[in-house]
Amino acid sequence: MSDSATVRKEMSISDEIAIEITGMNKWYGAFHVLKDINMTVRRGERIVVCGPSGSGKSTLIRCVNRLEVHQEGTIIVDGTELSSDLKNIDKIRSEVGMCFQHFNLFPHLTVLENLTLAPIWVRKTPQKEARETAMHFLEKVKIPEQAAKYPGQLSGGQQQRVAIARSLCMKPRIMLFDEPTSALDPEMIKEVLDTMIELAEEGMTMIVVTHEMGFARQVANRVIFMDEGQIVEQNEPQEFFNNPKSERTKLFLSQILGH
Amino acid sequence: MTMINDQSYVRTEMLGEKSPPVSNVGIIGWMKNNLFSSPLNIVLSLLSIFAIYSVLAALLPWVFGGVWYASSLTECRAILFEIHGEATKRACWGVIRERFWQLMYGFYPSDLYWRPNLALVWLFAAIAPVLFNGLPKKMLLVSVAFPFVAPWLIWGGSFWVPVMAFMGFVVGFLVHRITSKTISSLVGIILGVLAALLWWLLLSGPIAEMMESIVPLEITKVGSRQIGGFMLAILLGITGITLSFPIGIVLALGRLSNLVIVKALCVGFIEFIRGVPLITLLFVASVLLNYFLPKGTQFDIILRVMIMITFFAAAYMAEVIRGGLAALPKGQYEAADALGLDYWQAQRLIILPQALKISIPGIVSNFIGLFKDTTLVSIIALSDPLGWVKLIQGNAEWNGVIWELYGFVAFVFFLFCFGMSRYSMYLERKLQTGH
Numbered sequence: 027m028s029d030s031a032t033v034r035k036e037m038s039i040s041d042e043i044a045i046e047i048t049g050m051n052k053w054y055g056a057f058h059v060l061k062d063i064n065m066t067v068r069r070g071e072r073i074v075v076c077g078p079s080g081s082g083k084s085t086l087i088r089c090v091n092r093l094e095v096h097q098e099g100t101i102i103v104d105g106t107e108l109s110s111d112l113k114n115i116d117k118i119r120s121e122v123g124m125c126f127q128h129f130n131l132f133p134h135l136t137v138l139e140n141l142t143l144a145p146i147w148v149r150k151t152p153q154k155e156a157r158e159t160a161m162h163f164l165e166k167v168k169i170p171e172q173a174a175k176y177p178g179q180l181s182g183g184q185q186q187r188v189a190i191a192r193s194l195c196m197k198p199r200i201m202l203f204d205e206p207t208s209a210l211d212p213e214m215i216k217e218v219l220d221t222m223i224e225l226a227e228e229g230m231t232m233i234v235v236t237h238e239m240g241f242a243r244q245v246a247n248r249v250i251f252m253d254e255g256q257i258v259e260q261n262e263p264q265e266f267f268n269n270p271k272s273e274r275t276k277l278f279l280s281q282i283l284g285h
Numbered sequence: 286m287t288m289i290n291d292q293s294y295v296r297t298e299m300l301g302e303k304s305p306p307v308s309n310v311g312i313i314g315w316m317k318n319n320l321f322s323s324p325l326n327i328v329l330s331l332l333s334i335f336a337i338y339s340v341l342a343a344l345l346p347w348v349f350g351g352v353w354y355a356s357s358l359t360e361c362r363a364i365l366f367e368i369h370g371e372a373t374k375r376a377c378w379g380v381i382r383e384r385f386w387q388l389m390y391g392f393y394p395s396d397l398y399w400r401p402n403l404a405l406v407w408l409f410a411a412i413a414p415v416l417f418n419g420l421p422k423k424m425l426l427v428s429v430a431f432p433f434v435a436p437w438l439i440w441g442g443s444f445w446v447p448v449m450a451f452m453g454f455v456v457g458f459l460v461h462r463i464t465s466k467t468i469s470s471l472v473g474i475i476l477g478v479l480a481a482l483l484w485w486l487l488l489s490g491p492i493a494e495m496m497e498s499i500v501p502l503e504i505t506k507v508g509s510r511q512i513g514g515f516m517l518a519i520l521l522g523i524t525g526i527t528l529s530f531p532i533g534i535v536l537a538l539g540r541l542s543n544l545v546i547v548k549a550l551c552v553g554f555i556e557f558i559r560g561v562p563l564i565t566l567l568f569v570a571s572v573l574l575n576y577f578l579p580k581g582t583q584f585d586i587i588l589r590v591m592i593m594i595t596f597f598a599a600a601y602m603a604e605v606i607r608g609g610l611a612a613l614p615k616g617q618y619e620a621a622d623a624l625g626l627d628y629w630q631a632q633r634l635i636i637l638p639q640a641l642k643i644s645i646p647g648i649v650s651n652f653i654g655l656f657k658d659t660t661l662v663s664i665i666a667l668s669d670p671l672g673w674v675k676l677i678q679g680n681a682e683w684n685g686v687i688w689e690l691y692g693f694v695a696f697v698f699f700l701f702c703f704g705m706s707r708y709s710m711y712l713e714r715k716l717q718t719g720h
């Protein structure tokens with residue numbers, strides 16, 4: 027890694043390993059979606075995953091919190107190996123936050139209830155404390171005034187920020203983002219990215235599937251390119267964008283960046 | 286001439302509000318838009334108005350010109366003849382006035398009417414916490430006591446019977462508590478259920494008798510054959526509704542479960558029950574069940590019918606709820622999982638509240654259907670309202686009265702069903718959260 031002085035490098039990355047994936051394979055029926063995935067994420071790293079549609083990006087990060095089950099290899103999150111043991115799965119899920127493309131807020135609950143639900147039922151936090159934490163994170167994503175509304179009454183960008191706040195209320199050590207801005211209008215993308223940048227600056231370990239290359243350049247310390255279920259190339263953003271090694275990466279970048 | 290090209294304009298005075306043209310508002314505007322907007326519409330409207338008029342012109346005098354004070358059909362006809370002459374048709378409401386309490390309570394002893402009445406009031410208190418939020422927690426005690434107190438009020442007998450029935454739950458819970466801690470949670474559930482069943486089958490009867498002999502707390506017994514009329518319909522309807530709802534939820538979840546055996550059992554149950562007419566199940570309850578049960582077992586006829594009606598309704602309920610579950614986007618399950626909620630928490634807090642809300646119209650249709658289906662029990666010789674209609678017609682005084690009795694029964698059923706339907710619409714509006 028180069029040690030040029032960018033903002034990015036000031037964010038500390040420890041030697042502690044947050045996620046370790048070795049020899050992981052996954053099939054949907056007979057379809058081999060993920061092929062021999064090996065990757066290590068250290069605490070404080072911000073990783074951007076990109077690649078063409080259908081390359082398995084979503085499947086990969088969904089395996090990390092066991093929304094999808096892998097068939098071969100090991101995934102170790104925070105020192106706990108993902109197996110069919112329900113206790114381990116619940117433990118990992120409460121440590122790993124996830125934001126979805128379509129927000130997936132609970133439409134029958136108010137914003138505040140969306141935020142306090144998991145802390146109260148999973149972490150057994152007292153109501154009052156859960157509400158205070160929720161307000162704290164709503165302020166952080168800059169929409170405390172929406173607390174009493176229902177998700178259906180908010181704009182897309184506001185909903186995604188609520189979804190981020192909802193994950194943060196569980197005080198996760200790792201955050202996964204699956205194309206958090208791709209269902210949003212252009213003017214709302216920025217407000218969500220700003221929230222994510224702020225999160226990164228605080229040292230959150232993040233894996234972000236996104237096509238926002240500006241975000242990758244500014245925040246990521248590593249970019250992973252996937253194609254046909256495999257990791258084709260990974261590098262720090264500077265190198266990755268300016269000097270891609272693989273032909274597939276070059277093709278992908280030329281399509282996504284215009285010329 | 287140059288003024289023509291000058292487009293600039295400044296308003297010096299703001300316009301006040303004018304009321305819209307008469308032709309668009311008010312009753313005239315409404316009629317013009319909705320009833321008489323085109324020649325075809327005009328013809329249809331006039332025909333409909335004529336049809337409604339003819340029905341009402343025949344019905345209203347019959348209903349409101351009816352005779353209330355007559356103690357037999359002949360007497361009623363004589364009164365009518367005196368007033369109106371030969372040809373007029375008027376209702377003989379005397380039959381309703383005279384037999385009102387029987388249509389309502391059947392042969393239930395009239396000095397004990399307060400008992401089912403109290404049970405009904407208790408029911409409203411018991412469901413209040415479900416219908417309205419923000420009631421004190423202590424109200425839940427009233428709800429918990431209801432299923433034990435209500436049967437005792439209706440059938441009477443020793444107070445120790447409901448107490449011992451309740452103790453069965455306590456025993457089961459304690460056994461579950463102890464074994465699930467020391468062995469495993471699944472074993473805990475199984476042993477808990479077994480313990481409760483053993484208690485009810487073997488211990489609760491003798492212990493209740495013993496307690497009764499020490500501290501007698503008995504009220505007059507009323508037999509199941511004495512319960513009839515709308516009381517029976519409401520009794521069957523309410524138990525059917527309240528029991529089929531949770532059972533239906535469990536069946537729907539079971540049908541969607543990954544556990545193969547659970548799934549197969551639920552599918553089998555639902556498909557079997559849905560494939561058989563309710564009448565058949567009722568005959569099974571009244572005739573066949575006795576044949577299979579050991580000689581001498583007293584298994585109450587109303588209880589048997591309740592079980593059949595509940596099963597029947599639960600199978601339909603399960604399918605309606607399954608429709609609601611299927612309508613939920615997959616993202617809701619995933620979000621619940623990703624937050625670390627376990628299966629039951631996710632179901633209770635996220636999935637079911639939304640799925641049930643979607644299914645409200647279907648669920649309430651089922652409730653209404655179930656309530657009306659309770660009239661089928663007259664076929665197995667239980668005296669529900671229709672059973673009573675036949676009993677009354679069998680009397681010499683009222684032999685030949687048809688419309689008044691059936692009309693009255695239909696009217697009361699309509700009130701209940703319409704009430705349920707309005708409540709469901711209110712509920713849907715209340716749960717609307719803007720999306």
Ligand SMILES: Nc1ncnc2c1ncn2[C@@H]1O[C@H](COP(=O)(O)OP(=O)(O)OP(=O)(O)O)[C@@H](O)[C@H]1O
Binds near residue numbers: 077079083084
């Ligand atoms: N539940 C499923 N069953 C079968 N195949 C699936 C399933 N989910 C995804 N796939 C397939 O797996 C492949 C990878 O899907 P995935 O959603 O991970 O792609 P992606 O890289 O996230 O694409 P996108 O950029 O479009 O989101 C695709 O070919 C998809 O069709």
Ligand SMILES: [Mg+2]
Binds near residue numbers: 204205
């Ligand atoms: Mg995807």
